[in-house]
Amino acid sequence: MSSVRGEFSSRFGFIMAAAGSAVGLGNIWGFPTQTASNGGAAFVLVYLILAFCLAYPALMAELVIGRYGQANAVSSLQKLSSKPTHKRFAFFVGFGGIVCAGLILSFYAIVAGWMFSATIEPVTKLVGMPGMTHWLSTQSLGRDLFFTSLFIILTIAIISKGVENGIEKWSKRLMPALLSILFLLIVYVLTQDGASKGLKAYLIPDFSSLLNPDLLVSALGQAFFSLSLGTSVMIIYGSYISKKENLVSLGAYVTLIDVLIAFVAGLLIIPAMYVAQAQGVDIFAADGSLLSEDTLVFQVLPALFNGMGEVGLFVGFAFFALMSIAALTSSISMLEAPVSYAVEKFALKRIQATWIIGALITLVSFTIIFNFNTLFGLVISLTTQFGQPLLGMLCCIFVGWLWNRGTLLKEIESGRPDIAATWFWKIWPWYIKFVCPIAIALVFIHSL
Template sequence: MSNNEKPTNNETRDSFTSKTGFILACIGSAVGMGNIWLFPYRVGQFGGAAFLIPYLIFIVLLGYTGLMGEFAFGRMTQTGPIGSFKKALETRDKKWGGILGVIPVIGAFGIAVGYAVVVGWFLRFLVGFITGSAIIAPDSGAYFGEIAGPYGSIIWHVIALVLVSIVLISGVAKGIEMMNKIMMPAFYILFVIVMVRVFMLDGATEGLKYLILPEWSALADPKTWIYALGQAFFSLSLAGSGMIVYGSYLKRDVDILSSAKNTVIFDTLGAFLAGLVIIPAVFAFNLDPASGPPLLFITIPSVFKLMPFGRLFGVIFFVSVLFASITSLMNLLEVPIEAVQSTFKLNRKVSVAIVVSAAFLFGLFAEDGDALGKLMDFVSIYIIPLGAFIASVMFFWVVGIEKAKSEIECGSNKKLGKLFEISAKYVFVFLTVFVLIAGILLGGIG
C-alpha cells in the first residue's frame, strides 16, 4: 500500500479525531500498574538513579523502533494483529498469517482478564476511602485479603467491566479518545497534588535519597540492565496487539515519529511521578518499599491511615490510579473486540458484549490473588514477548524495512536513516527474543 493509497476495506472504520487524542490514548495504555508499583521498586532495587541510565536507553530505543513500528503496522493495514499478520504474509503468498495473529490477541485478552479484577480492587479501595472503611480497618492486610480472596470482589469486578464497556461501546472517537482526554490529564494533576503533600511528610527525604542517589556499581550487574529492559518493554505496551490496534484507527496525516516520542516522554513522566509519590511516603512511615504488588493495596493504605488528612489524599490517590488502570484496560479489551468485530463482521455493541462477558467469566477464576498472579505472570512471560517478536518480524522483515520506513515517515517531515534500519531489523527483534528468554529464566522481568 503506497503512502497516498486509501484503505479499500472497512471504509467506515472508526478513527481518532486528533493526534492529541491518539497520543493520550497510547499514554493511557502505557501508564499502568507497572509504572505505579514496579518502577519505583526497580529504581531502588538496582542502584537508584543509576538504574535510570539503562532504563532511558532502552525506552528511547524501543520507542524509536518497536513502538513506531506497531503504530505504523496498524495504520498501514487498517486492522488489528490478526488482519495485519494475514496481510503481511499474503505479500509472500502465504495464507496462515491470521493464525499467528491470534497469539497477541490471546495475550491482550489474558492480561485484560486480570486487569479487570484489579480495577475492581481499585474501585473497592476508592469507595473504602470515601466511606472511611479503609481508614478505620485495623489491619490493611486483612482488609485487602477479604477483597483479594476467592470471589471476594465480584460486584466490583462487574462494575469495573460495565464502566469500561460503556466507554468501549461508544467507539474510538466518542469513547476511548474522549475518556483518555479526561482521565490522563487528571491522572497527572492528581498525582502531582499527592506528591506535594508527600514531600511535606517528615522522613520523606530518605525516600527521595533511595530513588535519586546513584549506586554506580549497580551498572556492573547484568540484572540491572535486564530488568531495565523489561521495565521499558512492558511499560510501552509492546505486545504486537494494543498499539497495532490503536495505530489502525490512526489517520495517515498523523506524525508517528512525534506520537511515539510523546508517548515515551509522558509514560516515563508517569513512572517518575509514581516513584516520587510512593517511595517517599513509604519511607516516611518506615514501611517496606519492596513489597511488590501489595504496595498499592496494603502498604500505601497504611500510609494514608497515618497521614494527616489521609482519607482525602487516599481518595485522590485511588481516583488517579483508577484512571490509569481503566485507560490501560480499555486498550487491552479493544484488541479482542477489534478481532471479533473484524473477523466475524459483527457490530461493535455485540463484539463488546461477547468479549467483556468472556473476560468476566474467565476472571471469576482469577478472583483469588494467587491465581491472578499466576495468570498475569504466564501471559507476560510467554505470550506478550512472543507477540511483539512476531509483529516485529512481520513488519520489519516480511513487509520489509523500506516499506516499513515509508509507512512510519508518512505524515512526518523527518526521514529515517540507516540507523533506524539496523535498530529495527536487528536490535529490536533481538531484544524481543531476549525479553522472552530472560523472562522464562528469571520468572519475569517486567
C-alpha cells in the first residue's frame, strides 16, 4: 500500500519533512515571544524539559501508529483495535486531529501572509514604490485577503505533487535555506548594541518562576504546537516511513532539530528586541510585560531594521524571507493531514482533494479575517492550548492502554530488531501509559 500512497525516499528526506513540519512560525515567532512573556530563560528551561519528557514520547506514539496503519490518521488508529467502541474513539481522535490541523492552517495562513507582505516591503522601498510600500506595511482587508490566498495556493501547489515530489522535495530545499538565513541574522544581530543584555535575559533563568502554572501551560502548548502533535500530522508522516527505518532514532532527531531551532531562533529574536530597545523602541510595559506579543515581529523588528539605514532593508528582507520559509515548511504538513484522509476515504485524486480542502481552509481564513478581533485569538487558543495537548494525550492513551503490547513491540522491532533489550522499551511503554496522560491532563485541567 505504501508504494501506492507514496513513501519518503530516504531517512534525510523524512527528517527534513518532519523537522520542517515542526520548525515553523511556532519556533521562530511563537517560541521567542512566549519566552519574552514568561520569564525569559525560565520558560526556555521548562520548554526543554517538557519537549523531551512529554512531547518526544507523544511524538513516538503518533509515528508508531502511522507506520503500523500505513493509512490516513483515522484509518491508522482504527486498525489498532477491532472493538466498535475503540473504533469510534479512534475516529474521534483521528478526525479531531485533522480538524485541528485545518483550523491551525486557517490562522497560520493569515500570519504567513503578513510575512509575505513584510518580505516584499523592503524591495518596494529599494526600487522606489512608496504607494506599494504603504499598502504592504498597513494592515488592510485587501492586503490580508490577497496574501493569505497566495500562501494557501503555494501550499496547495506543493501538496498536490505528493509525498516524494512535493513534501520531501521542497522540505529538502527550504530547510537548509531557513537554517542558513537564521544563522547569518544571528551573527549580525549579536554584534549590535544591547544584544548582550538580551542574551543575559534569554540564558540566565529566574528559578522562582519555574513552577508558575501559567508558564507550564504555555510551555506545554508550545512544545506540542512546534512538534505538530495532536493534529494527525505525525501519524500521516509516520505512515510514509519505510518499515526498515529506526523510529526511535528518527523521532529523537526530529525532536532535537525542533528544539535546537526554537532555541537558536531565541538567540535571534530576544537579543534583537533588546537591540531595538537600545535604539529607543518600546518593548516592555511599565509592569515588565511584553508589549504587542502577537504582533511583536511586525512592530519591534521593522523599527529595528529602519534604524539600520539601507543595510536594514536587506536585513529585513532576509528576516521575513526566513519567516515565510518557516511558515511554508509547516503549512505543507498541516494540509497533508486532511488531504490524505479525503484521498483515501472518498477515493478522490490527490490534486482534486488538495484544491477542495485548500478552498475550504481559505473560506475559514477569510471568516477569521472578516471577524479578526473576535476569532483570531480564539482559534489560536482552542487549537494550540486545548486541542493539541488533549488530542496528543488521547493518542498516548490509545497506544498505552488499547494497543496490544506485543503488536506494538513488533512494529518498533521492524526497524530496530534489538529494541526489546534497550532502555527505551523498558521505560517508554509505561511512560506513555501513565506519566504522559497524567502530566498532560494536569496541565490541561489547569488551563481550563
